[in-house]
Amino acid sequence: MTLSCIYHYCIPMRAFKYRIYPNAEQKVFIAKHFGCSRHVYNWALSEKDKHYKETGKSLSKRQLQDRLVASKKDDKEWLTDVNSQSLLASLANLDTAFTNFFQGRARFPKFKSKYSGWQSFQCPQHVTVDFEASVMNLPKLKGIKAKLHRPFSGKVKTVTVKRSPSGKYFASVLVDDSFFDPVPVTIERKNTVGLDVGLTEFLIDSEGNKTENPRILKDSLVRLSIEQKKFARKKKGSTNRAKQKRKVAIIHEQVASRRYDFIHQKTANLADKSHATTFAVEDLNIKGMVKNRKLARAIQDAGWGMFLTTLDYKCRWNGKNLIRIGRFQPSSKLCNGCGHKMEAMPLSVREWQCPNCQSVNDRDINAARNIRDIGLGVPV
Structure with missing residues (x-):
């Protein structure tokens, strides 16, 4: 008995996880990114909740971006010390969290805590990986030593920097390599x-x-x-x-x-x-x-x-x-x-x-x- 497979899957992007070894100065700057990204996420969640209670309508991601830009010029000037794309990525993550909630895939979004085990932030643009020098370059964070044990080819889309509860640092690199899965056999x-x-x-x-x-x-x-x-x-x-x-x-x-x-x-x-x-x-x-x-x-x-x-x-x-x-x-x-x-x-x-x-x-x-x-x- 044979059955024909009718599905052809495609994975346009793949993720590669590397251990990184930032120096003392880079650790401080990474910690600042963790804190600012977490603050923007919590601030946006609070704004959406307050706006819904007052008007019965939800704030869009674009409206939150406009409010964030205005706030950076007014009472949150310290947010300019970190990569602005990482802050916008926090808003995108919150928007995804609400989408998953409304579609029944997750619970209502919660506020993030600086005391939780894992801390992270994203860099969606201007990232390079140098395999010869074994370093990773992020916006405002250049020359981070990394254990680049697996090479890849393709365009880097997003890099997520994480710190584990034990204090180790990792970078997950999302790569667009236009890879098509082979057609499944019969x-x-x-x-x-x-x-x-x-x-x-x-x-x-x-x-x-x-x-x-x-x-x-x-x-x-x-x-x-x-x-x-x-x-x-x-x-x-x-x-x-x-x-x-x-x-x-x-x-x-x-x-x-x-x-x-x-x-x-x-x-x-x-x-x-x-x-x-x-x-x-x-x-x-x-x-x-x-x-x-x-x-x-x-x-x-x-x-x-x-x-x-x-x-x-x-x-x-x-x-x-x-x-x-x-x-x-x-x-x-x-x-x-x-x-x-x-x-x-x-x-x-x-x-x-x-x-x-x-x-x-x-x-x-x-x-x-x-x-x-x-x-x-x-x-x-």
């Missing part, structure tokens, strides 16, 4: 693999292979709890509290980095090196699943959402297909051999015998095979 049953994610094993495929769940956060919980208790005992506003806060942030950063590395290695093996040209996965309601307080930490530690998102774009890059089946399909309760559907299947049941054909099914492998068949449209 979907064939023999080259299709069903994938099921779990907590005992992270990944199970329809060919019977299992990948152990690394449980990255669980391995760091003891150390994390010790450092968090120390942090709670420190006096608020003290230097020691700030140092301890950084230690806690470093642990969280290490957990996130290990998870990031694990998921990218696994998705690269599937999308780049696997013989399969099509993968079928289940469209999981992860936001709903984490509401279970007994499983929430384990589900978030596994990183299912990151895995599925990463596998999606890597499949597109390699001309492979990713099929998503409905979340209400009975993948676990259905016997892949005869199609008999069990009435109930508790999570504690890892292996079960079909009362119809008497076959003994591994819960996860059977689910992966059902996901493959449902994705291919095979009658079950």
Whole structure:
């Protein structure tokens, strides 16, 4: 059985993330950009909220820009010390936040805090990257040392400078390289693999292979709890509290980095090196699943959402297909051999015998095979 792929995806822009190493003077200027960009975002959010309460109408981005320009000449002259395009980017980000809210993709925009973990600002114009000198040049910030480990070609569209809670600096470069994804290959049953994610094993495929769940956060919980208790005992506003806060942030950063590395290695093996040209996965309601307080930490530690998102774009890059089946399909309760559907299947049941054909099914492998068949449209 073969199915033709009718979609041709195009990714006109790609992002490259680099570690940067600003000197002391550059750090001060970057911090000023963080503060001014955050101030403009909060000021614009306040203006929109006040204007709506007074008139029942919303302020447009253009109106906010005009008010910002007038304010810079009046009571906010200190905003002229930073790149004006970064301030306009904050207004654009707020406009996007409201668009996402009205379209149901996000919650109502909140005010940004200077005490939150990540700080960032954007430079949408006049940015150059010098790979020979290993430096990055931003408006009013020239010669920032960078670890340019991956070269790129194309026009730089936007650079987002970020500072992590542990104090590291990064630059995400958005490049317009006019790259077109290859046309996906024809979907064939023999080259299709069903994938099921779990907590005992992270990944199970329809060919019977299992990948152990690394449980990255669980391995760091003891150390994390010790450092968090120390942090709670420190006096608020003290230097020691700030140092301890950084230690806690470093642990969280290490957990996130290990998870990031694990998921990218696994998705690269599937999308780049696997013989399969099509993968079928289940469209999981992860936001709903984490509401279970007994499983929430384990589900978030596994990183299912990151895995599925990463596998999606890597499949597109390699001309492979990713099929998503409905979340209400009975993948676990259905016997892949005869199609008999069990009435109930508790999570504690890892292996079960079909009362119809008497076959003994591994819960996860059977689910992966059902996901493959449902994705291919095979009658079950």
